[in-house]
Amino acid sequence: MSEEIQSAATVIPQALMYTILINGTLAFAMAVVFLFCLTDLEAAAAATETMFYPCLYVLQTAVNSTKDAVAMAGIIPILAAASSIGATCSGAGWVTVLCSLHAPNEPSTPACKTPPSPNIASVAATPTTGSAATTSPATWPPRHLQVSAADPRPRVRPQPRLAAEQKLKDPEFFTKLSAGQSPEYLWIGCSDSRIPAEQISGLGPGEAFIHRNIANLVVNTDLNVMSVIEYAVCHLHVKHIIVCGHYGCGGVKAAMTPKDLGLLNPWLRNIRDVYRLHEKELDSIKDEAARYNRLVELSVTEQCRNVIKTAAVQQSYAKNQYPVVHGWVFGFQDGLIKDLKINHKEMLESIQKIYNLTEG
Numbered sequence: 001m002s003e004e005i006q007s008a009a010t011v012i013p014q015a016l017m018y019t020i021l022i023n024g025t026l027a028f029a030m031a032v033v034f035l036f037c038l039t040d041l042e043a044a045a046a047a048t049e050t051m052f053y054p055c056l057y058v059l060q061t062a063v064n065s066t067k068d069a070v071a072m073a074g075i076i077p078i079l080a081a082a083s084s085i086g087a088t089c090s091g092a093g094w095v096t097v098l099c100s101l102h103a104p105n106e107p108s109t110p111a112c113k114t115p116p117s118p119n120i121a122s123v124a125a126t127p128t129t130g131s132a133a134t135t136s137p138a139t140w141p142p143r144h145l146q147v148s149a150a151d152p153r154p155r156v157r158p159q160p161r162l163a164a165e166q167k168l169k170d171p172e173f174f175t176k177l178s179a180g181q182s183p184e185y186l187w188i189g190c191s192d193s194r195i196p197a198e199q200i201s202g203l204g205p206g207e208a209f210i211h212r213n214i215a216n217l218v219v220n221t222d223l224n225v226m227s228v229i230e231y232a233v234c235h236l237h238v239k240h241i242i243v244c245g246h247y248g249c250g251g252v253k254a255a256m257t258p259k260d261l262g263l264l265n266p267w268l269r270n271i272r273d274v275y276r277l278h279e280k281e282l283d284s285i286k287d288e289a290a291r292y293n294r295l296v297e298l299s300v301t302e303q304c305r306n307v308i309k310t311a312a313v314q315q316s317y318a319k320n321q322y323p324v325v326h327g328w329v330f331g332f333q334d335g336l337i338k339d340l341k342i343n344h345k346e347m348l349e350s351i352q353k354i355y356n357l358t359e360g
């Protein structure tokens with residue numbers, strides 16, 4: 001009996017010490033996680049994963065360092081329950097304080113339920129709303145961004161912090177975006193994830209209307225690209241249309257492969273037709289990589305020709321002298337863009353014998 005009392009006398013002070021440590025660590029972790037929740041969901045997810053490791057570490061140390069592990073095991077569930085209640089209360093206190101600090105002008109509404117300012121993408125999707133706070137608290141986070149324990153979390157998450165940083169740089173940035181768009185350029189590029197139009201061209205939000213598809217093709221039966229050209233020319237009145245391909249294009253490479261590619265066949269057929277049109281030149285190039293690169297350039301040139309064949313471009317050019325079509329090719333090796341120096345006027349004159357659609 002005396003041994004049990006001695007054992008308890010040794011274990012209980014240690015257990016109490018670890019209780020305080022666990023309680024404090026949990027409370028601190030919860031406060032940090034909720035603080036991140038107020039500003040950055042991605043950081044909150046990371047914090048949730050990392051901040052609770054200290055709690056587990058303390059618990060494990062408590063068990064390992066106690067001589068009478070059996071006695072400790074009997075006490076730990078009680079202490080854990082007490083710690084959880086204490087941590088929850090402490091965390092709630094922290095959250096209340098943090099929320100009141102975060103939204104000093106809205107004492108009746110907890111700041112952690114206030115929707116953050118929309119990021120650039122959401123503003124661009126609703127250009128005419130004219131309001132920064134377009135999402136109501138009841139619908140935040142949007143359904144497509146809600147996560148469940150069963151689903152893997154997407155790495156892409158809302159970035160309200162980016163919006164806040166942008167506002168600091170330019171307080172009028174979102175107001176200007178909300179006013180509408182008047183881009184100077186139409187960009188037709190490849191869907192390849194390595195060539196984001198804005199990054200390789202230096203264009204910013206509002207400067208380019210963008211269409212991308214596999215191998216940056218302009219196909220006259222593709223209602224998508226035809227609608228984009230029509231809208232960009234007739235409604236947005238873009239001044240330049242840039243068709244930008246890239247060396248190492250998987251679409252062009254696939255088209256050079258004599259193989260049945262299923263649903264891709266009709267799409268890639270357009271590139272195979274380019275090869276047929278320039279068969280003599282391409283076949284004279286012995287080096288396969290060089291031949292492949294040349295096909296990329298010829299395909300871009302051909303897509304420029306397809307743009308110029310459209311009625312919208314021809315009629316606008318006849319009336320306004322714009323848009324002017326350009327052909328570019330981006331290189332991964334050096335990050336540079338090669339201008340194919342398409343002569344819009346000459347190309348237009350060369351196709352108008354057959355494709356003249358100037359008359360409405």
Ligand SMILES: [Zn+2]
Pocket residue numbers: 190191192214215216246248249250251252
């Ligand atoms: Zn490509």
